[in-house]
Amino acid sequence: QSVLTQPPSASGTPGQRVTISCSGSSSNIGSNYVYWYQQLPGTAPKLLIYRNNQRPSGVPDRFSGSKSGTSASLAISGLRSEDEADYYCAAWDDSLRGVFGGGTKLTVL
Amino acid sequence: QVQLQESGPGLVKPSETLSLACAVSGYSISSGYYWGWIRQPPGKGLEWIGSIYHSGSTYYSPSLKSRVTISVDTSKNQFSLKLSSVTAADTAVYYCARQPYDSSGYYVDYWGQGTLVTVSS
Numbered sequence: 001q002s003v004l005t006q007p008p009s010a011s012g013t014p015g016q017r018v019t020i021s022c023s024g025s026s027s028n029i030g031s032n033y034v035y036w037y038q039q040l041p042g043t044a045p046k047l048l049i050y051r052n053n054q055r056p057s058g059v060p061d062r063f064s065g066s067k068s069g070t071s072a073s074l075a076i077s078g079l080r081s082e083d084e085a086d087y088y089c090a091a092w093d094d095s096l097r098g099v100f101g102g103g104t105k106l107t108v109l
Numbered sequence: 110q111v112q113l114q115e116s117g118p119g120l121v122k123p124s125e126t127l128s129l130a131c132a133v134s135g136y137s138i139s140s141g142y143y144w145g146w147i148r149q150p151p152g153k154g155l156e157w158i159g160s161i162y163h164s165g166s167t168y169y170s171p172s173l174k175s176r177v178t179i180s181v182d183t184s185k186n187q188f189s190l191k192l193s194s195v196t197a198a199d200t201a202v203y204y205c206a207r208q209p210y211d212s213s214g215y216y217v218d219y220w221g222q223g224t225l226v227t228v229s230s
Contacts, residue, residue: 002154032213037155044204044220045155051211056218088155092214096168098145098157 003028004089004101011107017077020104022089024070028099032092034072036065039086039103048087049074076106084108111135113205113221121199121228127192131205131221132185139163139183143208143215146179146190148201149223156201160208160215161188168215195228202226 005023012018022034036049047056049065052072064075076083089101117129131144138144145160159169161179169177173192181188192199203226207219 033211033216035216037217044223045217046220047216047218050216050218090155090216092216095171097170098147098160098208098215098217100147100155100157103154 002102003093003099004091006087006089006101006104008102009105009107011109012076012079013109014079014081016079017075018079018106019076020074020087020089020106022072022074022101024072024091024099026070027094028070028091029067029072030070031094034065034067035090036063036072036074037088037090039088041085045088079108081108111207111219113207113219115203115205115221115224117224117226119225119227121195121226122230123196123228124194127190127195127199127226127228129190129203129205129224129226130187131189132187133207134186136207137183138181138186138188143168143210144181144188145206145208145215145217147204147206147217147220148199149204150198150201158190158192158203197228200226200228 037045038048039045052067053065112134143160146158176193178191202223204223205221206217208215
């Protein structure tokens with residue numbers, strides 16, 4: 001059982017905009033930054049969003065993050081086939097531990 | 110460019126101790142940052158295990174704390190994970206990672222490629 005809650009799956013067609021939600025509590029998302037990771041099949045996760053809505057160098061601006069209260073969202077616009085992957089949200093918890101969501105499998109139809 | 114590489118046995122017997130090392134290149138562990146371990150059971154999500162600073166200061170997951178030891182060897186620029194009394198539930202891909210501090214907590218910016226550890230007799 002993951003500390004952060006994500007939908008297990010999401011889907012969209014090429015060019016579409018999709019969003020993935022992440023729900024937590026006051027001790028993690030509510031009081032700390034949210035991070036998003038993309039995991040392509042058979043590879044290690046890659047940092048996609050940091051500090052709620054910042055993109056590391058090299059991450060397309062099609063990816064955006066937001067946070068409100070104890071929830072966060074990742075939005076992907078102009079969906080492309082190469083976006084098909086698992087997406088994880090993460091945060092630091094005030095109990096001094098890292099916490100992850102259970103992951104969302106994004107399918108591009 | 111920071112690179113991390115896990116190494117260790119791919120098969121561990123139940124009740125024994127899982128031992129992995131992570132070699133860091135492109136950055137000196139002594140220069141800063143926390144360095145951590147995350148695991149992913151086959152077909153499942155990510156689980157944070159714990160982190161260590163070059164001084165030896167550690168954070169551990171409460172659910173694993175009684176069985177986990179993370180240590181650092183700055184002379185070799187590597188850090189290690191030991192997980193005792195393993196069961197089949199500990200079968201997972203184990204990732205080592207760099208964990209910067211970001212004003213409110215720690216996150217992962219660089220990941221190793223991961224190594225699969227299977228617990229089986």
